[in-house]
Each structure stands twice: as structure tokens, then as C-alpha cells.
Amino acid sequence: MAAATVVRRRAGQLVQTxxxxxxxxxxxxxxxxxxxxSQAQAQAPSLIPDCPSSRPSSSRPFSTTPSLGKRRVxxxxxxxxxxxxxxxxxxxxxxxxxSRVDLPRPRDVDxxxxxxxxxxxDHGLWEFFYDKMAANTPAESGEHGRxxxxxxxxxxxxxxxxxxxxxxxxxxxxxxxxxxxREEYEMGFGDNEGDExxxxxxxxxxxxxxxxxxxxxxxxxxVKLAKEDPEIDLTAGEGQAYTPRDYLSEEEIVEAQITAPKxxxxxxxxxxxxxxxxxxxxxxxxx
Amino acid sequence: xxxxxxPLSAFSQLSIGVSRTSIRLGSTRRRWKRxxxxxxxxxxxxxxxxxxxxxxxxxxVVYSHGEQMKVHAIHASKAxxxxxxxxxxxxxSKLRKDYWQKMALIDFGSGKDVVGRSVFQKLRELRHLHExxxxxxxxxxxxxxxxxxxxAWALCDQHANTVADMACVLSGVGPSNKMxxxxxxxxxxxxxxxxxxxxxxxxxxxxxxxxxxxxHRFLSEIEKIRKRRDRKERKEKKKKKGLAGAASEVExxxxxAELVV
Numbered sequence: 273m274a275a276a277t278v279v280r281r282r283a284g285q286l287v288q289t290x291x292x293x294x295x296x297x298x299x300x301x302x303x304x305x306x307x308x309x310s311q312a313q314a315q316a317p318s319l320i321p322d323c324p325s326s327r328p329s330s331s332r333p334f335s336t337t338p339s340l341g342k343r344r345v346x347x348x349x350x351x352x353x354x355x356x357x358x359x360x361x362x363x364x365x366x367x368x369x370x371s372r373v374d375l376p377r378p379r380d381v382d383x384x385x386x387x388x389x390x391x392x393x394d395h396g397l398w399e400f401f402y403d404k405m406a407a408n409t410p411a412e413s414g415e416h417g418r419x420x421x422x423x424x425x426x427x428x429x430x431x432x433x434x435x436x437x438x439x440x441x442x443x444x445x446x447x448x449x450x451x452x453x454r455e456e457y458e459m460g461f462g463d464n465e466g467d468e469x470x471x472x473x474x475x476x477x478x479x480x481x482x483x484x485x486x487x488x489x490x491x492x493x494x495v496k497l498a499k500e501d502p503e504i505d506l507t508a509g510e511g512q513a514y515t516p517r518d519y520l521s522e523e524e525i526v527e528a529q530i531t532a533p534k535x536x537x538x539x540x541x542x543x544x545x546x547x548x549x550x551x552x553x554x555x556x557x558x559x
Numbered sequence: 560x561x562x563x564x565x566p567l568s569a570f571s572q573l574s575i576g577v578s579r580t581s582i583r584l585g586s587t588r589r590r591w592k593r594x595x596x597x598x599x600x601x602x603x604x605x606x607x608x609x610x611x612x613x614x615x616x617x618x619x620v621v622y623s624h625g626e627q628m629k630v631h632a633i634h635a636s637k638a639x640x641x642x643x644x645x646x647x648x649x650x651x652s653k654l655r656k657d658y659w660q661k662m663a664l665i666d667f668g669s670g671k672d673v674v675g676r677s678v679f680q681k682l683r684e685l686r687h688l689h690e691x692x693x694x695x696x697x698x699x700x701x702x703x704x705x706x707x708x709x710x711a712w713a714l715c716d717q718h719a720n721t722v723a724d725m726a727c728v729l730s731g732v733g734p735s736n737k738m739x740x741x742x743x744x745x746x747x748x749x750x751x752x753x754x755x756x757x758x759x760x761x762x763x764x765x766x767x768x769x770x771x772x773x774x775h776r777f778l779s780e781i782e783k784i785r786k787r788r789d790r791k792e793r794k795e796k797k798k799k800k801g802l803a804g805a806a807s808e809v810e811x812x813x814x815x816a817e818l819v820v
Contacts, residue, residue, distance in 0.1 A: 358645045358690045359711055368684040369734055375688055376727040378719035378765040386761055 399442060400449045406457065407450035413465040419475035425483040433480050440477045444470060502528055606667075606675035609682070611721065612638070613662040618716035619651070620662065622682055624675065628659050641683070643690055646711030661778060662718075664756040665725070674751055677737035678728050685724040690714060719765040726766030729753060729773050738772075756781060 356365050364371065402408045425433065447470045454462055498504045502525070504513050605624055612621045612628055621638045628638065644650050667675045697713060698705055705713060731739040731748045739748035750772035757763060758778045769775070 353643075356691060358643050358714055359707065361691065361693055363692050364687060368688065370681055370684045370688060373727070373733050375692070376685065376720075376723040376767075377694075378723040379767055381764050383759075383761045383764065386764060390761075 400445055402446060402450065406453040407459065407462060408466075410462045410465040413447075413450070413462060413469050416469050416472055419472045420479050422479045422482050422486075425479050426486070428483075433483065437477065437480055440473050440480075443473050447473070601672070601676075604669070604672055606672035606679065607669060608667070609665040609675055609679055610661060611663045611665070611725075612659050613718060614651075615658050615660060617649075617651075617712070618718040620686075620717045620721045621659075622679060622686075624679065628654060628656065641686070642715075645690075645714050646708060649711050649715050661758055662721075662762065663725070663758065664778060664781070665729070666754040666756065667751065668753070671751065674737045677735070681728045681733055681736060682721075682724055685728065686717060686721070689717060689720045689724070718762075722762055722765035723767070725755070726763075726769050726773075729755075730768075730770035 353365070356362050398404055402412070420436070425436075428436070447466050451463065451466050453459075454466070495506075498506055498513075503516055505515065506513055608624065608626070610623045610626055612623060613619070619642055621641050623638065638654055639651070642650050665675075665678070667678075693714065697710055700709075727733075728736065729738055729750075731750050738751050738753075740751050741749035743749055750770060752772045752774065754774045754776055755763070756776050756778045760775070760777065763769065763775060
């Protein structure tokens with residue numbers, strides 16, 4: 273059994289106090305050990321029930337060696353941030369090299385407002401985007417109809433076809449921009465829908481070319497016919513080429529053949545309206 | 560018999576000259592560590608660039624000399640150490656690649672790694688001061704008072720503070736700031752010219768003023784330059800491969816010839 277004796281200092285005297293339930297026979301409080309014990313208890317209150325000498329402990333038995341009997345105090349807890357709190361504005365633990373400098377404070381600006389002020393909302397380059405967004409959602413880019421067919425386009429005028437061509441160019445630019453954005457931001461979706469949309473636009477553009485090629489051949493044939501047709505004078509002014517006749521006398525036919533200029537002499541056939549054959553679609557659409 | 564060791568008189572017991580009692584029984588070890596930059600073992604060029612990373616949602620900001628945000632295992636702790644614990648859940652337990660994006664890059668130029676490391680230290684110190692000694696305005700918002708939790712999240716947001724710090728440090732402010740290369744005769748500092756590459760050009764508006772030695776550019780420029788370089792390298796590789804292929808075609812003929820011989 274461990275010692276149950278407590279020694280306390282009172283008015284410079286060492287007084288032994290024996291706890292009532294402890295047996296005096298097994299105490300270690302001889303006069304020889306008393307000063308050591310008192311040293312250990314000097315800072316403690318007068319009666320400590322769980323002081324090392326009074327506590328029955330198997331892990332740390334009573335030792336007469338002073339160094340082991342001394343109370344262990346760790347002065348360092350290896351925490352360099354002890355007492356530093358961000359939430360409670362504790363300040364730094366020790367002054368830093370920048371402590372004497374006025375802490376730089378940021379300007380109170382709203383970047384979104386600034387951005388809105390700087391960029392013109394009606395700038396032409398916005399037409400490269402869908403609703404000023406980087407890219408469409410797949411569902412949005414999936415919402416499109418079929419392409420124009422050649423049958424439908426045959427009935428359209430030159431101006432209509434010209435307009436439709438440039439609408440297609442702009443649409444292709446938008447699709448390409450969205451694809452570029454998807455790649456840049458690594459979105460990982462929407463490529464399939466974008467390609468489908470592009471295919472539809474491309475088909476319309478092919479149909480336009482098809483229609484115009486048909487017209488070109490038709491015009492060439494018409495010119496050939498017109499050259500053989502005596503009622504048509506290609507050298508005449510605009511709107512006066514065709515002079516319908518009910519009949520012609522043989523003399524008149526002979527005269528007409530004689531007076532008609534030979535092929536390639538003085539015939540100035542106006543060329544057909546130019547077909548747009550520019551392959552560089554992106555370059556062509558920079559309006 | 561007189562003892563030979565015994566002093567002749569009491570006079571000799573007086574301490575004259577270097578007294579024995581004046582010797583202080585203290586440790587002679589140095590109280591502070593002398594900095595030894597030669598022992599740091601930095602790779603050459605470590606510090607020429609400072610990459611600044613920002614978390615998209617919380618606006619946590621982290622500085623790094625390396626370009627890659629290392630998210631795995633022990634490397635991540637380097638970045639995570641820069642984020643203090645403020646309140647429950649405010650400190651991320653790990654770095655998510657998809658949440659962190661490059662905010663800016665400070666380029667000091669080749670051979671200026673010492674300056675870069677000095678600026679890095681200043682930036683970290685200012686960050687700590689921002690976190691630990693903030694103003695009273697942190698208690699309030701436009702609508703009213705912040706709760707403790709809200710204040711914690713507001714303190715995580717160091718986006719604007721970082722830009723202000725950058726402008727301050729790059730203008731040579733602070734003791735032993737190595738941005739100041741020389742002192743002019745009129746007492747002004749001669750500053751090292753640096754380039755700052757921004758992901759978002761508007762960010763720099765957070766600073767009151769930028770010194771003239773700072774050149775502002777876009778981060779995307781770097782990507783373009785790299786892509787161009789990569790393309791060139793790929794072409795060269797292809798060319799080499801082509802040459803190698805041609806060589807391998809020639810080889811069997813040679814072996815055949817050898818066999819014939």
C-alpha cells in the first residue's frame with residue numbers, strides 16, 4: 273500500500289499530517305524524505321487527495337529519486353499557432369516584417385458592374401454567341417428543323433438565296449464558336465448535338481449551291497437557244513432583246529441572216545449573277 | 560608545516576581582474592538561427608514565378624511557385640497549410656482540382672528567383688495579417704450584422720485582399736523587399752520590372768494603384784504560346800519519326816545485301 277501521508281508547510285515548520293484512514297505503519301514520511309515531499313507539494317493546496325505519494329498507482333510507483341518525483345511541466349506544446357485566432361482577430365503571435373506597413377486595403381468595387389460598363393452590349397461580335405452565352409446546352413442546340421431542300425430553293429429569287437447563304441454562314445460561326453468554347457472550358461458535352469446542327473446547316477448550303485448550279489446551266493442553254501432564235505436580239509439594250517413576230521417573209525429571213533453578226537463578233541452577253549463559291553466560310557462571315 | 564596550497568594572506572582571496580564569480584553559467588548556444596539560404600536546396604529557378612490560385616466558391620487564395628496544383632497526398636498539405644482554420648467546415652479537407660483555378664501569375668524573369676521568394680514571403684505575411692487583424696467592417700454587411708459563421712466565411716474570401724497585397728509588394732513597400740533593386744539619388748526605389756498575367760483582367764481593379772514597373776497581360780497568352788510550341792515539337796517529332804521510318808526501310812536491304820555478300 274502506498275503512503276497516505278501529506279506533508280505541508282506551515283509557518284516555516286514541517287508538519288506531518290496523517291490521513292485518518294491510512295495506516296501509519298506503511299508510511300514513508302520519515303524525516304529523511306519529508307523535505308523532498310514538501311518540495312513537491314509546495315505549490316499545491318494544503319490537502320490534495322490525488323497527489324502522487326498518496327495515490328495508489330501501479331504505473332507510477334513512489335520513487336525516492338528527486339528528478340522523478342518532481343512535477344513535470346511542459347512549457348512548449350509544439351503549437352506555433354497557440355492563441356492565434358482568425359475569427360476573434362487575435363493579431364499575429366509575433367510581429368512580422370510587414371507589420372509596420374499599412375495593411376493594404378482593396379478598393380470597394382463591383383467587378384460585375386465594371387464589366388458591364390466596359391463591354392458594349394450591342395457590339396457586332398456578340399453575334400458569334402447564342403444569347404451572349406459561351407455555348408448552348410445540348411437540348412438547345414438540338415432544337416432545330418430540317419434543312420432547305422433543292423425543290424424549295426428553286427422557287428426562290430437570287431436575293432433570297434443570297435440572304436439565306438449568309439444566315440447559314442453566321443449560324444455555322446456560332447456553332448464553331450460554341451464548339452471552341454466547349455473545348456476550352458473542357459465541358460465534355462454538347463459536341464454531338466453541335467455537329468448535328470452543323471450538318472443541317474451545311475446541307476442547306478449545299479442545296480443553295482445545287483440550285484445555283486442548275487440555274488447556271490439553264491442560263492447557258494438559254495443563251496445558246498437565244499443565239500439561234502431570230503426573235504431575240506442579244507445585242508439590243510436592256511428589255512428590248514425580245515421582239516416577237518407573227519410571221520416572217522422569206523426575204524426578211526434572208527436579210528436577217530445576212531445582217532446578223534457572226535459568232536463572237538460584237539456580241540456582249542451579260543454574264544449571269546455570280547455564284548458564291550467562297551469555301552472559307554468563317555472568313556467570309558466576319559461582318 | 561604550512562600547507563603550500565593555502566593562500567599567503569586574505570588579500571589574495573579578493574577577486575581582481577577576471578573574477579571567477581563573474582563567469583556566467585549560461586548556455587553559449589545562439590539564441591536564433593542564422594539564415595543559411597545556401598542550404599535551402601532550392602532548384603535553380605525556384606521562385607521566378609508565383610502562381611496564384613483561387614477557389615471558385617469560397618475565394619480562398621493560395622500562392623505557389625510551381626505551376627501545377629498538386630492535390631495528392633503530401634503535396635497538397637503545402638497549399639492547405641496556407642489556409643487557416645477559421646470555423647467549422649471553412650477549411651477544405653482536400654484540394655479539388657475542379658474548384659481551384661489560376662487567378663494570376665507573377666513573372667519575375669529568369670534569374671530573379673531570390674526576388675520571387677522574397678515577394679512570396681511578403682505576400683504570405685500580408686495574408687496572415689489580413690486574416691488575423693481585420694477591420695470592424697467585417698462585423699457588418701449592408702443588410703445588418705454578420706453571425707460568427709458568416710464572418711468566418713467572409714474571412715475566407717481573400718480575393719480582393721490578395722490583389723491589393725500584390726500591388727503593395729510589387730511596388731517595393733516593406734523592409735528588405737527585394738523588389739527594390741536600387742536606391743535612386745532622390746531617395747526613390749528603383750524597382751524590378753515584372754509581368755503579371757491575369758485570368759480576369761478586371762481583378763486588378765481591386766488595387767488602388769499599380770506601380771509603373773508592373774506590366775499587365777493575360778494568362779491566355781501563355782497558353783497560346785505553349786500550344787504553338789507544342790505543335791512545333793510534335794511536327795519535329797513526326798519529321799524525326801519519318802526519317803527513322805525511312806531508315807528502317809533501308810535497313811533490310813542492307814541486311815539482304817550483307818547476306819548476299
